[in-house]
Amino acid sequence: MENFFNPEKGIWAWLSTLVDICGLSIVWILLCLPVVTAGPATAALYHAVAVCVRPREPGAFGDYFRSFRRNLREGCPASLLCALAAAALAFGYGVMRANADGSIGGVMFAAYYAALILPAGVLVWLFPLLGRFEFGLKGLFVTALQLAVRHLPTTFVVVLLTAEAAVFCLNKWWPVLFMPAVTVLLISFFFEKIFVRYAPELKKEKEAEE
Numbered sequence: 001m002e003n004f005f006n007p008e009k010g011i012w013a014w015l016s017t018l019v020d021i022c023g024l025s026i027v028w029i030l031l032c033l034p035v036v037t038a039g040p041a042t043a044a045l046y047h048a049v050a051v052c053v054r055p056r057e058p059g060a061f062g063d064y065f066r067s068f069r070r071n072l073r074e075g076c077p078a079s080l081l082c083a084l085a086a087a088a089l090a091f092g093y094g095v096m097r098a099n100a101d102g103s104i105g106g107v108m109f110a111a112y113y114a115a116l117i118l119p120a121g122v123l124v125w126l127f128p129l130l131g132r133f134e135f136g137l138k139g140l141f142v143t144a145l146q147l148a149v150r151h152l153p154t155t156f157v158v159v160l161l162t163a164e165a166a167v168f169c170l171n172k173w174w175p176v177l178f179m180p181a182v183t184v185l186l187i188s189f190f191f192e193k194i195f196v197r198y199a200p201e202l203k204k205e206k207e208a209e210e
Contacts (some may be wrong), residue, residue: 013056017166020053020060025180029063035069035083040075044068045130049181050132050188071130074137078130082123089119098123121148121155124162128184128191149196154190161186 024045031041044067052060092112100109125144129135135143148155165183169175196202 005115016058017053017056020048021181021185022178024048024053024060024064025062025176025178025182028096028180029067029176035075036079037072039079039082039127039130040068040071042127043071043075045131046128047131047162049184050128050192053181054185066130068118074135075127075130075138077137078126078140082126085119086123089116095189117156117159118148120159120163121152124148124155124158124187125191128187132195132202154194158187158190 007049028041029047031044040105044064045069048064049059049143051057052063093116096105096109096112098106122141122144125147127139129144129147130140162183169179192202
């Protein structure tokens with residue numbers, strides 16, 4: 001009976017995690033609306049999920065807003081660059097798809113589609129890196145590219161996971177209430193294993209958590 005009324009165990013711990021997941025997802029959506037703040041919002045979401053939600057530590061919302069403010073300087077320019085790159089790639093995708101009739105057009109479209117894995121991979125690494133480490137703008141993009149290429153299988157899986165989550169949210173409105181944080185939680189299981197290889201301080205943090 002004691003565990004039932006203990007806010008850190010049992011059903012109360014699960015309810016607390018559920019509140020964190022839904023609340024962080026909603027806050028993330030709201031802070032992404034200006035577009036320019038989408039990067040800091042995503043970096044903060046990854047940090048809060050990796051540091052608080054995943055190990056079931058308290059203070060997820062406070063951690064989120066501290067990380068958001070800390071990453072505004074690099075995150076906002078990175079958001080604009082990513083938005084411009086995404087618009088250019090989407091335009092190219094539309095052109096290739098419109099001209100995909102015939103064997104040559106089909107091959108070119110397939111090649112373009114496959115080539116999108118790399119810029120998409122850089123994007124999925126970019127803001128988790130910003131959330132967990134301190135970077136200048138150039139170093140952030142260079143490191144994201146290096147990790148995307150060096151860990152290509154992980155990059156491929158995370159790109160597909162992110163794309164499927166985005167499609168799920170676009171097809172129905174209600175998954176946006178929890179899917180952003182859930183997706184980041186799943187991604188953290190891949191990325192945190194890699195981050196600890198390069199950052200001894202994260203390894204100590206993980207050992208303390210266990």
